[in-house]
Amino acid sequence: MITPNMHYADLKESYLFYNIAKKTKDYLSKNPNKKLYRMGIGDVSLPLCDAVIKELHSAVEDQAVKERFHGYMPECGAAFLREAIAEYYRNRGVILSPDEVFVSSGASDELGDILDLFDRSSSCLVIEPAYPAYVDANIIAGREILHLSSSQDNGFLPEPNDETKADIIYICSPNNPTGAVFTKEKLQNWVDFANRNGSIILFDAAYEAFIEDESLPHSIFELKGADTCSIEICSLSKTAGFTGTRLGYTVIPKKLERQGMNFNNMWVRNRTTKTNGVSYIIQKGGAAVFTEEGQKQIHSNIKIYKNNAKILMSALDRLGIWYCGGKNAPYIWMKCPDGMGSWEFFDYLLNEIQVVGTPGEGFGACGEGYFRFSTFGSPEDTKEAAERLIKLLG
Secondary structure (H helix, E strand, O other): OOOOOHHHHHOOOOHHHHHHHHHHHHHHHHOOOOOOEEOOOOOOOOOOOHHHHHHHHHHHHHOOOHHHOOOOOOOOOOHHHHHHHHHHHHOOOOOOOHHHEEEEOOHHHHHHHHHHHOOOOOOEEEEEOOOHHHHHHHHHHOOOEEEEEOOHHHOOOOOOOOOOOOOEEEEEOOOOOOOOOOOHHHHHHHHHHHHHHOOEEEEEOOOHHHOOOOOOOOOHHHOOOHHHOEEEEEEOHHHHOOOOOOOEEEEOOOOOEEOOEEHHHHHHHHHHHHOOOOOHHHHHHHHHHOOHHHHHHHHHHHHHHHHHHHHHHHHHHHHOOOEEEOOOOOEEEEEOHHHOOHHHHHHHHHHHHOEEOEEHHHHOHHHOOEEEEEOOOOHHHHHHHHHHHHHHHO
16 A cells, blocks of 8 residues: 655644635625735736846747747756856856756745755754745655744844754745845854854745845855855746746755765756756746846836835834834834734734735744735735824824
8 A cells, every 4th residue: 555745744734824815705705895905915916027028929939930949948947047147146246157057947846846955864944934835845855843933132033053953954035024134244154054064054045136235145155155055046936026937046056065965966967857947938038037128127126016115114113113124125024013913913904904914923933923014015005005004003
């Protein structure tokens, strides 16, 4: 008799998003004429920029012409896109070779797939509050999971603790859900910790394009020694609106080795075994993001989301409510007022002013008493939600 992966039984029900969907559905069924102001959504609301659309159309036309038709693409990514991404890093002072860049179908997919590189006996450290998939992917793999709580006291940016040892370390900066960003000094501490202990950092840089303070690192490879202890995973979903087209990339330095095994070589073998690459059409659209015009256009869209953040931050400042994030990230992490629990505050906002956010408890136990707002909504809805917050809590 076949034995299924029994670790699936260890997964908790999707309490966070299931309950949000259920509560909002129940509310609308009882109040069909009410409009919800969805500030919890992690999806983008602006369309792909013109430079990307132009290249997508051009690539579709290529597929209709025998001389320009493309079938299977290189499993690790088309040379034109790997080179464009390497140049993007060079412009920030990070020297990569194109074959250290791997094109993926998105950061979420890659964060799960990348675990193939590690033996199941490897332990992992998750800094919480955290993107829930970090934990779930390792539960499925049957790994030991160590939870490192962060708090308002350290700005949700904890320091490494030499008493806590783990083989795999998850770091997301700018962070989802808190919006906090590691300084170079604090991130260097984690790099040094990983190198001392032989650990490997999985650095989730999905929101790096939202950093406006140039003293903050966009990439872990800006730090000394990161190329011997880090893998960086990035996405064009929030950067360029590719949530519906799916495209990302992973950087694995050739210097990254453990016990005689080279992780770059291992990932080449993994990709050539398990994938047939990302489509030509999508990769051509992705390459347009890294052109001069593409960069101008995506940052024009990001500016709109950043302005949404300013509107929400202004409202919280006016109300005297503590928060972090917003300035260098698309998320705002606020302390629930009057000692409310995060689900209690969710219900309060939904029922009183029809504003929907995300309860912090869903990102780990230390998120209880906090609440996440996303800035990916429309400017009109964001402004209305902010005004309603002021009237309700002022």
